[in-house]
Amino acid sequence: MDTEALDRLAEERVDHRFKGLPPGARGLLVGELAAQRRNLFDADGGFTTPLLVLSAERLAHNLALMESYTARHGLAFAPHGKTSMAPQLFRRQIEHGAWGITLAVPHQVRVAREFGVQRVFLANELVDASALRWLAGELAADPDFRFVCYVDSVRGVELMDAALAGAARPVDVVVELGAGEQARTGVRTAADARAVAEAVGRARALRLVGVAGYEAQVPDADPERVRAWLDQLVTLAVEFDRNGLFEGAEEIVVSAGGSEWFDVVAEVFAKIPALSRPVLKLLRSGAYVSHDDVHYSELTPFNRVPEEGALEPAFLLWAQVVSRPSATEAFVNAGKRDVSYDLDLPVARVVRRDGAERPAAGIEVTALSDQHLWLRTGADADLRVGDWIGFGLSHPCTVFEKWQLIPVAEADGTVVDYIRTYF
Numbered sequence: 001m002d003t004e005a006l007d008r009l010a011e012e013r014v015d016h017r018f019k020g021l022p023p024g025a026r027g028l029l030v031g032e033l034a035a036q037r038r039n040l041f042d043a044d045g046g047f048t049t050p051l052l053v054l055s056a057e058r059l060a061h062n063l064a065l066m067e068s069y070t071a072r073h074g075l076a077f078a079p080h081g082k083t084s085m086a087p088q089l090f091r092r093q094i095e096h097g098a099w100g101i102t103l104a105v106p107h108q109v110r111v112a113r114e115f116g117v118q119r120v121f122l123a124n125e126l127v128d129a130s131a132l133r134w135l136a137g138e139l140a141a142d143p144d145f146r147f148v149c150y151v152d153s154v155r156g157v158e159l160m161d162a163a164l165a166g167a168a169r170p171v172d173v174v175v176e177l178g179a180g181e182q183a184r185t186g187v188r189t190a191a192d193a194r195a196v197a198e199a200v201g202r203a204r205a206l207r208l209v210g211v212a213g214y215e216a217q218v219p220d221a222d223p224e225r226v227r228a229w230l231d232q233l234v235t236l237a238v239e240f241d242r243n244g245l246f247e248g249a250e251e252i253v254v255s256a257g258g259s260e261w262f263d264v265v266a267e268v269f270a271k272i273p274a275l276s277r278p279v280l281k282l283l284r285s286g287a288y289v290s291h292d293d294v295h296y297s298e299l300t301p302f303n304r305v306p307e308e309g310a311l312e313p314a315f316l317l318w319a320q321v322v323s324r325p326s327a328t329e330a331f332v333n334a335g336k337r338d339v340s341y342d343l344d345l346p347v348a349r350v351v352r353r354d355g356a357e358r359p360a361a362g363i364e365v366t367a368l369s370d371q372h373l374w375l376r377t378g379a380d381a382d383l384r385v386g387d388w389i390g391f392g393l394s395h396p397c398t399v400f401e402k403w404q405l406i407p408v409a410e411a412d413g414t415v416v417d418y419i420r421t422y423f
Helices: 003-011 030-035 056-072 087-095 106-114 129-141 154-163 190-202 223-242 262-269 295-299
Strands: 051-055 101-103 119-125 146-151 171-176 206-212 252-256 279-283 315-326 329-332 347-353 356-359 363-368 373-377 388-392 405-409 415-420
Touching: 003 030, 003 087, 030 415, 051 056, 056 405, 087 101, 087 106, 087 415, 101 106, 106 119, 106 129, 129 146, 129 154, 129 171, 146 154, 146 206, 154 171, 154 190, 154 206, 171 190, 171 252, 190 206, 190 223, 206 223, 223 252, 223 262, 252 262, 262 279, 315 347, 347 363
Parallel strands: 051 405, 101 119, 119 146, 146 171, 171 206, 206 252, 252 279
Antiparallel strands: 051 315, 315 329, 315 388, 329 373, 347 356, 347 388, 363 373, 405 415
């Protein structure tokens, strides 16, 4: 990655754009603020609520765990960058062995390229002519840049080929296999897949290098159904190879793997037979980097294979009790603008008062307004106006997007870094 571009993130000025940061830090460089190692909870630190924080220890643990897991199972790893859209985290993922970064739309690719990401897997179809012309320029200017994206229709192939006319390098594509009739994108039948692959073979500006898909879209997904779909994906790669459709490819890409079924992906990919070229078995799980307290905590494959390890939720959203209108009600100063709510409500984890922390017993989040969490409190909830509450969150993809600059703090509250996001 581009070290100079990443270093320039430390030269950004702290100001009103970055919620939760100390008002008194206005005008400091981000790097200067980080060097001060302020504490989240000290009055002199000046942090305000609501405030999203990443745990330094848990972040490091999650990065190391997936590095060891993928290496142990012989998988290449391109974690989905849409989760965080944080180039600093991209760098740490690559330092922990990632082959590259997965992304979803052209804007995200532009962000990655601005910070020197050299391998991008676009887990989406790309037919935007302007974006394709920009991509052709990137590929022409940098011979070390590797880019792969989905195709799932003959029409899409034709549009890509027309937009890329005269390109110096072909764009590598993989046929996306849909996960079923009610799934998202992707070809629905093997015959359609062959038609798309053959269309790529006729195109001058494209090169077929593999097959891919997203197993979490399998209807009523369970291990058996996911395994059956992955077997179809592998069968497709074998048939394409047997029919000479990967001519010109240096390696054959077989890719799947969100954050819910990567254990089954590892199992099936371990059995991919020898093909005419080396096989890049590419996993794309992204939510692991922060994990969460609800959705992925319930669905992570590590629940099925606990001997492989366990991810740790790295997010905590600190908010303050601003109203206690009755013995059964309380309101804190965070809401839909600050936390995810598309899958699950936040979960109260800890209450902080006068420097002491205790479990958030008897406190339940019942609803969200734009700037308030609604709390129902039981008889065992010792809660006062002014208390800080730390909330666990669900679905990291819709947490990161709400914060432009996120403190990374050690267990004692010392802030050691700030993560910049680009949504």
